[in-house]
Amino acid sequence: DTEVTQTPKHLVMGMTNKKSLKCEQHMGHRAMYWYKQKAKKPPELMFVYSYEKLSINESVPSRFSPECPNSSLLNLHLHALQPEDSALYLCASSQDFAGGGEQYFGPGTRLTVT
Amino acid sequence: GQSLEQPSEVTAVEGAIVQINCTYQTSGFYGLSWYQQHDGGAPTFLSYNALDGLEETGRFSSFLSRSDSYGYLLLQELQMKDSASYFCAVYTGGFKTIFGAGTRLFVKA
Numbered sequence: 001d002t003e004v005t006q007t008p009k010h011l012v013m014g015m016t017n018k019k020s021l022k023c024e025q026h027m028g029h030r031a032m033y034w035y036k037q038k039a040k041k042p043p044e045l046m047f048v049y050s051y052e053k054l055s056i057n058e059s060v061p062s063r064f065s066p067e068c069p070n071s072s073l074l075n076l077h078l079h080a081l082q083p084e085d086s087a088l089y090l091c092a093s094s095q096d097f098a099g100g101g102e103q104y105f106g107p108g109t110r111l112t113v114t
Numbered sequence: 115g116q117s118l119e120q121p122s123e124v125t126a127v128e129g130a131i132v133q134i135n136c137t138y139q140t141s142g143f144y145g146l147s148w149y150q151q152h153d154g155g156a157p158t159f160l161s162y163n164a165l166d167g168l169e170e171t172g173r174f175s176s177f178l179s180r181s182d183s184y185g186y187l188l189l190q191e192l193q194m195k196d197s198a199s200y201f202c203a204v205y206t207g208g209f210k211t212i213f214g215a216g217t218r219l220f221v222k223a
Contacts, residue, residue, distance in 0.1 A: 042213035101205035
């Protein structure tokens with residue numbers, strides 16, 4: 001099973017709202033990632049959790065707050081977003097550090113900020 | 115700086131063979147990956163080459179030459195469903211992956 005699930009599939013939020021994106025994998029992977037992807041562009045790395053600890057934060061604005069409650073779950077908390085934050089948010093996982101070249105992506109959450 | 119270069123678009127006919135090249139210049143290199151992404155969908159892992167040579171998986175093959183900082187994805191017996199964007203990506207280690215800008219493949223009947 002190489003499935004990563006994400007909820008919700010679509011999200012529309014105002015600039016004053018607070019919302020959360022959720023990601024889950026049951027492959028026993030110990031690395032989980034958040035990416036942001038704009039239309040016709042490649043995914044951009046935002047955060048990486050390794051063994052439930054934040055390993056990478058690619059200078060992401062504090063209005064994005066990641067959380068890894070356990071080895072299977074990854075959340076992305078959103079507040080006070082800007083319209084330019086509208087994008088496809090992708091969660092991915094890999095086995096561990098050595099497996100970083102083989103990442104499995106969820107279907108993504110398409111976020112629109114109004 | 116760090117960069118990956120791949121063609122922006124490739125067009126081929128059904129049943130043909132197409133090769134998508136990728137050259138890279140990165141400060142670290144563990145391996146080269148390829149991902150497929152259909153419009154509106156998520157990237158799907160296709161292959162990962164850490165060592166020089168050719169890896170074959172069904173209709174898809176991937177090649178790496180570390181000394182030339184070059185790789186390619188070869189798609190054989192093209193089908194309409196292969197129309198998608200293809201990203202090469204370098205895993206530089208430390209959980210960081212750098213993606214190329216992507217190649218849009220159009221398969222014509």
